[in-house]
Amino acid sequence: MLKLDPIWQPDTQQANFRLLLDAMAHPGCCYELNAVLIKGLTALPVLATLLDAEVSLADPYNLLREKDWSMLQAKTALPAQADYILCNGSHVPNFAPKLGALPCPEQSATLLLTIDQIGHGDINIKLSGPGIQGFESLAIKGLLPQWLLKREEWVSSFPLGVDLMLIAGCQVIAIPRSTKVEIM
Secondary structure, eight states, X not given: OOOOOGGGSHHHHHHHHHHHHHHXXXXXXXXXOSOOOOSXXXXXXXXXXXXXXXXXXXXXXXXXXXXXXXXXXXXXXXXXXXXXXXXXXXSOOOSOOOEEETTEEEEEOEEEEEXXXXXXXXXXXXXXXXXXXXXXXEEEESOXXXXXXXXXXXXXXXXXSOEEXXXXXXXXXXXXXXXXXXXX
């Protein structure tokens, strides 16, 4: 009998989906996913929750293993056309994601950035905007400042832009396009 890791089980994916929705509603708040990390990519629980055969994924940094692609069932795409883009926060952003269009701004990309740590690190950011009472301050390790500068460029024509999810182990933080980010 085939034994699947819990991240591929519907009850785990449903619980994680709820947590990801909460993360998007409360930018800057750290949420702990319901998953035991398996060897390999730390973003796999998020990918397993969000992806199916109806969406596309770009992996410009080749972070996914071949066996993970088959389990995800997502279509492969270039970053400019992908619904989701898997990225390593310690690599320089070297692509242009899809930003949506005024009639359909929701048809933009969500960037999933793997980072080293949330709560400690060499980058401190301040978040404000919808879903945040006052502001949230975060310390992040493993995220190049270029990501935040590119994000600022990508969201400059709101409601067009990208949404970010920062993933460190089983922890995730969402930064929707409506959130203002300042590097402190």
